[in-house]
Amino acid sequence: MTYGGPRRWFAPRKEPATVNRLLEAVYDLQPSLEAADPLAAARTLLAAMPRRALVVILTNSRDEDQEGLEQAAQLLRRRHLVVVADLREAALDRALEAPIGNLEEALRFHSVHGWLAQRQRHQERLQHLGIQSLDLLPAQLPIALVNRYFDIKRAGLL
Numbered sequence: 001m002t003y004g005g006p007r008r009w010f011a012p013r014k015e016p017a018t019v020n021r022l023l024e025a026v027y028d029l030q031p032s033l034e035a036a037d038p039l040a041a042a043r044t045l046l047a048a049m050p051r052r053a054l055v056v057i058l059t060n061s062r063d064e065d066q067e068g069l070e071q072a073a074q075l076l077r078r079r080h081l082v083v084v085a086d087l088r089e090a091a092l093d094r095a096l097e098a099p100i101g102n103l104e105e106a107l108r109f110h111s112v113h114g115w116l117a118q119r120q121r122h123q124e125r126l127q128h129l130g131i132q133s134l135d136l137l138p139a140q141l142p143i144a145l146v147n148r149y150f151d152i153k154r155a156g157l158l
Helices: 018-026 038-048 063-077 090-097 103-128 138-155
Strands: 054-059 081-087 132-136
Touching: 018 138, 038 054, 038 063, 054 063, 054 138, 063 081, 063 103, 081 103, 081 138, 090 103, 103 132, 132 138
Parallel strands: 054 081, 081 132
Antiparallel strands: none
16 A cells, blocks of 8 residues: 555455565655655555555655654554665765765764664664664665565564
8 A cells, every 4th residue: 555645555465476566566656745644544554454464664754754653653563564664865875975075074974974873763763662674775675675575474474
């Protein structure tokens, strides 16, 4: 299910081609300016999915989004296995790798470092709440999700 933009629903399936079909269903999604409400989306999903399932929340969270995201993940966790995949902009990583030659560059470095430390605290908070989380670049998402899915299946968590 998608939210915060175009609404799409992909019914769960137990078959080998599910991951490929899921990727086919969402490959063309684009970001929108619509405000996302993860808590409302969680309630909608709970009504649509009575059986236990793997729920992956894809987001690019900000500090102001964390409370709603945590509430949604906790609500879903009561019935489902939840993974939050928080996408990180590549520009942040590049800013940390850039040489520092003046005050402006030093300030940029420290502000990005602080922002990433805050993201790490949010990831740790989710994990403390029993919610699996990933902090990754968009290019890393497909492989990371497939690997996490196989890890979950191997561990018998679903």
